[in-house]
Amino acid sequence: MVRETKRRRSSAEKPIVVPVTRDDTMPVDEDLVVEESQCAALKPFAKLVGVRRGISSIDLADDHFVCGRGSHDAPTNFNFSTVAEDVGLYKFISKIQFSIDRDTETRRIYLHDHSRNGTLVNHEMIGKGLSRELMNGDLISIAIPALIIFVYERADDNHHPEELTNKYHVTSHLLGKGGFGKVLLGYKKSDRSVVAIKQLNTQFSTRCSRAIAKTRDIQNEVEVMKKLSHPNIVAIYDCITVAKYSYMVIEYVGGGEFFSKLVDSKYNQMGLGESLGKYFAFQLIDAVLYLHSVGICHRDIKPENILCSNKAERCILKLTDFGMAKNSVNRMKTHCGTPSYCAPEIVANQGVEYTPKVDIWSLGCVLFITFSGYPPFSEEYTDLKMDEQVLTGRLFFHEQWHRITDETQNMIQWMLTVEPLIRPSAVELMSTQWMKCADCLSAKQDILKSIQPISAAPAALQTTQAGPV
Numbered sequence: 001m002v003r004e005t006k007r008r009r010s011s012a013e014k015p016i017v018v019p020v021t022r023d024d025t026m027p028v029d030e031d032l033v034v035e036e037s038q039c040a041a042l043k044p045f046a047k048l049v050g051v052r053r054g055i056s057s058i059d060l061a062d063d064h065f066v067c068g069r070g071s072h073d074a075p076t077n078f079n080f081s082t083v084a085e086d087v088g089l090y091k092f093i094s095k096i097q098f099s100i101d102r103d104t105e106t107r108r109i110y111l112h113d114h115s116r117n118g119t120l121v122n123h124e125m126i127g128k129g130l131s132r133e134l135m136n137g138d139l140i141s142i143a144i145p146a147l148i149i150f151v152y153e154r155a156d157d158n159h160h161p162e163e164l165t166n167k168y169h170v171t172s173h174l175l176g177k178g179g180f181g182k183v184l185l186g187y188k189k190s191d192r193s194v195v196a197i198k199q200l201n202t203q204f205s206t207r208c209s210r211a212i213a214k215t216r217d218i219q220n221e222v223e224v225m226k227k228l229s230h231p232n233i234v235a236i237y238d239c240i241t242v243a244k245y246s247y248m249v250i251e252y253v254g255g256g257e258f259f260s261k262l263v264d265s266k267y268n269q270m271g272l273g274e275s276l277g278k279y280f281a282f283q284l285i286d287a288v289l290y291l292h293s294v295g296i297c298h299r300d301i302k303p304e305n306i307l308c309s310n311k312a313e314r315c316i317l318k319l320t321d322f323g324m325a326k327n328s329v330n331r332m333k334t335h336c337g338t339p340s341y342c343a344p345e346i347v348a349n350q351g352v353e354y355t356p357k358v359d360i361w362s363l364g365c366v367l368f369i370t371f372s373g374y375p376p377f378s379e380e381y382t383d384l385k386m387d388e389q390v391l392t393g394r395l396f397f398h399e400q401w402h403r404i405t406d407e408t409q410n411m412i413q414w415m416l417t418v419e420p421l422i423r424p425s426a427v428e429l430m431s432t433q434w435m436k437c438a439d440c441l442s443a444k445q446d447i448l449k450s451i452q453p454i455s456a457a458p459a460a461l462q463t464t465q466a467g468p469v
């Protein structure tokens with residue numbers, strides 16, 4: 001039963017409608033090229049990947065690179081001015097913190113610590129005046145282990161371990177970057193089927209909820225994914241861990257994030273509309289129904305964790321990123337997820353166990369955006385703090401909803417019921433009349449059509465990227 005609750009309509013006092021923004025995403029993608037003129041001439045041999053907010057990634061092309069706060073008598077190549085406001089970090093940084101030097105004969109790379117507070121590599125203090133050779137994937141922190149600022153990454157793409165390259169050809173085509181590492185396009189050498197290879201640094205994470213990430217965390221993600229088989233969930237084929245890296249070989253999903261679809265300018269911030277919205281709602285509810293039926297709770301459902309099969313308007317959606325998933329739905333207490341999609345019982349954080357209904361709340365947030373083009377809860381609304389917006393379940397239905405049926409509005413509201421006992425389960429949602437429409441049927445048929453043998457690598461990939469098989 002859909003419960004009809006009092007709905008607040010737009011009024012003069014209503015907060016402005018804010019755009020949908022990415023949540024909990026690290027700015028590791030902006031490549032700041034230091035000394036552009038030089039880098040244009042010299043090919044970078046490595047990169048310092050910035051992993052703290054405000055610090056971009058830096059290509060290393062010169063044999064000598066100096067990093068610090070800098071001053072007129074201590075010039076630097078990178079001076080941390082972008083994080084001057086970040087006092088917790090900035091106060092520890094010396095005028096010259098460290099340098100990175102390439103031995104011109106051996107081509108080996110060394111970090112020289114110039115700082116009194118010290119520089120750490122992989123949580124080990126180097127010490128002023130001392131050096132250490134840098135290896136791919138090393139973490140560089142300032143003063144204390146927790147102040148990780150860079151990951152050192154070699155530029156050449158041929159450093160993947162044999163354990164991986166024996167079975168897969170790993171191309172240098174970057175599909176995306178996440179908090180843990182990058183996702184590369186590859187293919188299986190046995191049958192040339194296309195795969196996505198997610199390379200994860202097992203030593204650290206930039207996401208608060210994974211701040212103490214360990215190999216075990218990735219193992220959990222892999223274990224969960226191995227249990228799953230559903231057309232609306234990204235499949236895992238393999239996971240290979242060597243030294244600091246784990247390589248998750250997963251189903252390639254070529255249409256980008258659902259997030260990009262939701263913010264596509266063609267929808268004019270008005271949402272995707274009733275028909276397309278229901279086409280996607282059916283797929284996502286079916287995915288969650290399946291997950292819960294096998295005892296798994298995702299705990300981080302959001303548009304960034306949903307991929308599109310292709311660029312077509314009506315594509316197949318695939319739920320991904322099971323890094324926070326819980327294999328046994330009993331005894332869930334951990335405070336996790338992404339704030340603006342987080343269920344009230346998690347936000348309340350009273351150490352009380354919660355249930356898989358937290359996924360229904362998050363899905364409700366995703367579908368709210370899908371139908372309306374704006375988020376139900378956001379830091380940018382000024383009427384209430386975000387925690388209170390969530391805890392009270394206050395919703396604003398602006399004019400975007402005029403083109404959406406009452407039935408759909410009621411369903412979304414039902415999913416966003418603060419009290420978990422009243423909030424529907426995925427089974428209840430799927431058995432409503434709402435899910436028996438033509439758009440849902442067409443989604444079902446398209447999903448069935450999409451279940452085909454894995455596609456072969458595109459011809460271009462086979463000829464230009466293929467190594468010996």
Ligand SMILES: Nc1ncnc2c1ncn2[C@@H]1O[C@H](COP(=O)(O)OP(=O)(O)OP(=O)(O)O)[C@@H](O)[C@H]1O
Nearest residue numbers: 175176177178179180183196250251252253254321
């Ligand atoms: N299976 C896939 N097929 C194609 N592209 C993918 C696939 N998985 C991820 N990507 C691309 O890589 C990007 C980063 O993915 P990833 O799952 O690592 O990101 P994330 O969710 O931000 O990271 P984290 O695991 O730290 O949460 C995605 O936004 C997407 O563009």
